[in-house]
Amino acid sequence: DTAVSQTPKYLVTQMGNDKSIKCEQNLGHDTMYWYKQDSKKFLKIMFSYNNKELIINETVPNRFSPKSPDKAHLNLHINSLELGDSAVYFCASSLRTLTDTQYFGPGTRLTVL
């Protein structure tokens, strides 16, 4: 019974393409997140949604657009992919706030060629 799931696990695509990553949590949590882990292994928060409302929006290019159709889902759409977007993207959720325990998905490794 996977708590936080993401698809796809791997994504290889060409520069300039548009792609989406999906995330679902079955924990009944109110808040979901997208993180980016780059090649240097820093884990940076990109977005956070609480009950379908955007509450954290870090300095991320507007080519990245999160969408939350309901509080159990948070998808990430990326337009015009660039080489620098290559990274591992993690979805996470927590009960209410950023300081609550976070539960992470398995990650999506995005490679832009």
Add this chain to the structure above:
Amino acid sequence: DAKTTQPNSMESNEEEPVHLPCNHSTISGTDYIHWYRQLPSQGPEYVIHGLTSNVNNRMASLAIAEDRKSSTLILHRATLRDAAVYYCIPPGPISLTWGAGNNRKLIWGLGTSLGVNP
């Protein structure tokens, strides 16, 4: 700014205890101290958290200094499966800062890479 520090790496032998330190000298009075770990090619997973008192669970123990400026994650008997990067949150060495409008910025530090020798 809240700042934390963790050693970059530590080594342990299998079945020996491991003490992973974290200094968080400017932690806020209401911030919980969370520890997560990230096994190779996996997402971070929750290990333990606490506020003031020491905590135990099936994975580890957390010892929190009386002044809350430091904490130690204790793995009582390290196994090969415990080899991972351990993160202490509030994160370090990069600051956890408050942005405008109560919007916290969160960048996890590099954590401590724990190697376990058979």
